[in-house]
Amino acid sequence: MADRSFSVSRIPGFAAVAILAFVILYLPIFTLVIYAFNASKSIAVWEGFSLQWFEAAWANRQVKEATLRSLIIASSASVIATTVATMAALGTTRRAAFKGQTFVYVMINQPLMVPEIVTAVALLIFFASIKVATGYQGLGYLIAAHSAFCVPFAYLPIRARLEGMDLSLETAAADLYATPWRTFRRVTLPLLLPGIIAGAMLAFVISLDDVVITEFVKSGGQDTLPTYMLGQLRRAITPEVNAISTALLVLTVLLLSAFFLLTRKKE
Amino acid sequence: MNDIAVEARNAVKTFGQGDHAVRALDDVSVTIRKGEFFTLLGPSGCGKTTLLRLIAGFEMPTGGQILLDGADITDLPPNKRPVNTVFQSYALFPHLTVAENVGFGLEMLNRPKAEVRQTTERMLALVKLEALAGRKTSQLSGGQQQRVALARALAPQPKVLLLDEPLSALDLKLRKEMQTELKRLQHETGITFIFVTHDQEEALTMSDRIGVMSAGKIQQIGSPRDIYTRPVNRFVASFIGESNFLPATIVQGAARLGSGHSLAVEGLTPVDEGRKVTLAVRPEQVRLTAEDEADTIRATVRDLVYFGTDTHCHLMLSDGEEVVARLQSPASGDAGLSEGQIVGLRLAPGAVQVLGD
Structure with missing residues (x-):
């Protein structure tokens, strides 16, 4: 208390507002997780502990298929988006400042600016004509669409990492006889890796979670986990949806924790 | 001709375009001899670092040529020039150990593993860092990082070592130590050193020759x-x-x-007769005598500033010109002068320089 300088924590009601904010953030999720373990069919009245909804979800063929589809799309899209984003980040930071730099940043981040529903409708129309022309109906459309909107999410952490990296390291490598390719392999890439992993994880989670674009682009029988759950909600709601959501939540928390542990060790 | 290590011929470098163009190097020609410790000295923005970067290959000259051992290397990328750099920021690779940093250049030259290891050990011994070979560079002090940067740049045995203000980040005591260390390394390796600094004392104490730069041009080249x-x-x-x-x-x-006094100066020709010139005299070459001594210029003491080892005496001549005399302080610390006192002032003939424009 010797420090008399300004501190937000001394404003009256600071603690109350902070606690309220956390309650609003986490209470709904907490409720959802609790009712995943409900013994009854209700998602509002507690009637004892049970794992039956997890068992039901696990046994549900549609859930399994949708989960697998989601994972395939999310892994493919995050790999493609991260590769593109890494190249874009290198192209925009590993060079002298250029004319129209801000414009290029905005262009790369297009999916963050354009309303998702607009992109969804545009893709629906665009892919429809390709489907007619080629006859191809597979998962490729969803992977392409997800890859595209995941690029900025992968791009931002990678670019932030690159901007924090001293360009003189690459200059030093070139000075020490490294070719541009070996400079990239031995210096740029290892130092950039935490940024790339962060970008890939963010892209993975964003893809896994997407409803709007997926709903518009998917063909019949191509439900992902989120669109399947949306479909279920139109009928009777059972705690099975809670169970699936809880599983998704656990997966995401595990991924993010793994990432933090991984990057902290690097430092 | 074959004792020349590096030569810049009419090197020009401009940054930016049109009205915003800045001429960082303005038609610079300089030759640096093999095995010498050559210093580029000048204030920031004088073009000294730009010249260094042209020799390293990090920048392409707008005009002119860079030669190494008589061969034109102007168009070679940095990784194809047998020249290494010690960076101001050291630029050590943070993900590699001290030994991996030092061995990096040899590894990139595809030397056999055994040779890389041996040379790395020898270089670490040269800079007295054998004990830290396995450390990450972030665990080292500033002085130690400096030594790693030196060992890394020396390991591939470059024809020329470029040093870009390498001591500027160190504190005074460490800087003095590293100055001696650098001279020792240069003697032991026999490699040509091109050293960039804005510190005139550093330049005077370390160099065989100095190139003084200002406004993108070399003003003078010579021994300290x-x-x-x-x-x-x-x-x-x-x-x-x-x-x-x-x-x-x-x-x-x-x-x-x-004031009407005449001073003998050297190197004049008859065409100089009647010319207006500027004379330069170092403060330590100004001697004070009694006011009535023959052949002296009368001056009034205006101010005395005590610096420890010496005392600066500000004097005014009869025409209002100011002259500073640096007097070695006597044991008592009292120079025996007082403000307002009239003294005689004498300039040794060799101490007076006639400056060009």
Whole structure:
């Protein structure tokens, strides 16, 4: 208390507002997780502990298929988006400042600016004509669409990492006889890796979670986990949806924790 | 000709375009001899680092040529030039150990593993860091990082070592130590060193030759003694050490001051007769005598500033010109002068330099 300088924590009601904010953030999720373990069919009245909804979800063929589809799309899209984003980040930071730099940043981040529903409708129309022309109906459309909107999410952490990296390291490598390719392999890439992993994880989670674009682009029988759950909600709601959501939540928390542990060790 | 390590011929470098173009190097030509410790000295923005980067290959000249051992290397990328750099920021690879940093250049040259290991060990011994070979560079002190940067740049045995203000981040004591260390390394390796600094004392104590730069041009090249005792112009005379500047006119082969006194100066030709010139005199070359002694210039003591080892005595001549004399402090610390006192002032003939424009 010797420090008399300004501190937000001394404003009256600071603690109350902070606690309220956390309650609003986490209470709904907490409720959802609790009712995943409900013994009854209700998602509002507690009637004892049970794992039956997890068992039901696990046994549900549609859930399994949708989960697998989601994972395939999310892994493919995050790999493609991260590769593109890494190249874009290198192209925009590993060079002298250029004319129209801000414009290029905005262009790369297009999916963050354009309303998702607009992109969804545009893709629906665009892919429809390709489907007619080629006859191809597979998962490729969803992977392409997800890859595209995941690029900025992968791009931002990678670019932030690159901007924090001293360009003189690459200059030093070139000075020490490294070719541009070996400079990239031995210096740029290892130092950039935490940024790339962060970008890939963010892209993975964003893809896994997407409803709007997926709903518009998917063909019949191509439900992902989120669109399947949306479909279920139109009928009777059972705690099975809670169970699936809880599983998704656990997966995401595990991924993010793994990432933090991984990057902290690097430092 | 084959004792020349590096040569810049009419090197020009401009940054930016059109009205915003800045001429960082303005038609610079310089030759650096094999095995010498050559220093590029000048204030920030004078073009010294740009010249270094042209030699390293990090920048392409807008005009002119860079030669190494007589061969034109102007168009070679940095990784194909047998020249290594010690960076101001050290630029050590944070994800590699000390030994991996030192061995990096040899590894990139695809030398056998055994040779890389042996040379790395020898280089670490040279900079006295054997004990830290396995450490990450972030665990080292500034002085140790500096040594790793040196060992890394020396390991591939470059023809020329470029040093870009490598000591500027170190504190005074460490800087003095590293100055000695650098001289030792240069003697032991026999490699040509091109050293960039804005610190005139560093340049004077370490260099075989100095190139003084200002405004993108080389102002003077010479040994430290040359540069200090015979500066060619006002910039050099004031940037390296301190100088008194006095306006004078050449009359009958001597320099006549505004106060009417004549001073003998060297190197005049008959065409100089009647020319207005500027004289430069180092403060430590100004001697004080009793006011009535023959052949002296009368001056009034205006101010005395005590610096420990010496005392600066600010004097005014009868025409209002100011002269500073640096007097070695006696044991008592009292120079025996007081403000307002009239003294005699004497300038040794060899101490007076006539400056060009």
